[in-house]
Amino acid sequence: MGLLVNGEWHDQWYDTKASDGAFQREDAQLRNWVTANGEPGPTGKGGFAAESGRYHLYVSLACPWAHRTLIFRKLKQLEAHIDVSVVSPDMLSNGWEFDTEHEQQRFRSSGDALFNSDYMHQVYTRNKVDYSGRVTVPVLWDKQQNCIVSNESSEIIRMFNSAFNELTGNHDDYYPEALRERIDAVNEWVYHDINNGVYKSGFATQADKYEANVARVFEALNKAETILQQQDFLVANDDGNAVLTEADWRLFTTLVRFDAVYVGHFKCNVRRIEDYPALSAYLKRLYDHPGIAETVNIDHIKRHYYYSHDMINPTRIVPVGPELSFMKR
Numbered sequence: 001m002g003l004l005v006n007g008e009w010h011d012q013w014y015d016t017k018a019s020d021g022a023f024q025r026e027d028a029q030l031r032n033w034v035t036a037n038g039e040p041g042p043t044g045k046g047g048f049a050a051e052s053g054r055y056h057l058y059v060s061l062a063c064p065w066a067h068r069t070l071i072f073r074k075l076k077q078l079e080a081h082i083d084v085s086v087v088s089p090d091m092l093s094n095g096w097e098f099d100t101e102h103e104q105q106r107f108r109s110s111g112d113a114l115f116n117s118d119y120m121h122q123v124y125t126r127n128k129v130d131y132s133g134r135v136t137v138p139v140l141w142d143k144q145q146n147c148i149v150s151n152e153s154s155e156i157i158r159m160f161n162s163a164f165n166e167l168t169g170n171h172d173d174y175y176p177e178a179l180r181e182r183i184d185a186v187n188e189w190v191y192h193d194i195n196n197g198v199y200k201s202g203f204a205t206q207a208d209k210y211e212a213n214v215a216r217v218f219e220a221l222n223k224a225e226t227i228l229q230q231q232d233f234l235v236a237n238d239d240g241n242a243v244l245t246e247a248d249w250r251l252f253t254t255l256v257r258f259d260a261v262y263v264g265h266f267k268c269n270v271r272r273i274e275d276y277p278a279l280s281a282y283l284k285r286l287y288d289h290p291g292i293a294e295t296v297n298i299d300h301i302k303r304h305y306y307y308s309h310d311m312i313n314p315t316r317i318v319p320v321g322p323e324l325s326f327m328k329r
Helices: 064-075 120-127 153-162 177-195 197-202 207-230 246-262 277-287 298-308
Strands: 003-005 008-010 055-059 083-086 139-142 147-150
Touching (some): 064 153, 120 139, 120 147, 147 153, 177 246, 197 207, 197 246
Antiparallel strands (some): 003 008, 139 147
């Protein structure tokens, strides 16, 4: 993954030497909000009202952060209202690409439906000609103002959760006000120790950093296993009933990639999700939720990690396996 510096593309990986071998993720910079009436959200400026056909979503089917947004687009019945462009899974010297002629058809991009761009970084410079920072997905684009609304997945899913309710008539709430404190508390440790923990393990370039982060990954998975031995989902209400919330979907996108990629490629191999009875049943339950299987593309997932990260896998050979029991009907 490269970055833009004053609008110029640089094929430059994360500088772990400067952080003593630790991987440090940059925060998303573009953080406006779509709201029901266009009023400003918690960050950024206002003027982004929820309207059918106004917004476009850029994603990778391989990326767990982008996957969150596809899940919420599905759950909240937004597919007819927010269209999508999908990059190809290979992230090489030009970063995310819109490769519509990939030699393997299953890995071809949908193309950039708005601008016919070749690379995702061109979308970023269309938004801001002198942009500096990493070029990531997802990106939510406003066709009316011709700009990026947000590139922060955790906030895009909350926009999808509520901003378009009156438009769709879908009032399912995955971030209910009464449970927000509990959801936020779960999100905190899941993000740092599982979602981003696998990256901090896999991209570490010093053994001590790798070992410390792997330990935290499995401490957190053990914690999740203990919770899920007692209830179906991560958060329960005051009556003790488990409730399906955004916390579950945020964990799901890591779990669905764990045995296929993170065990081998990121060396998070103490245990597989398959070895956790409660977590594996939970993963299957979420995968079988209506519409969710359609958002999962294991071919793109494996191809992206094993082929793109040649500093970890220099042969770029993509494993044939493993068989994943949660995908079996």
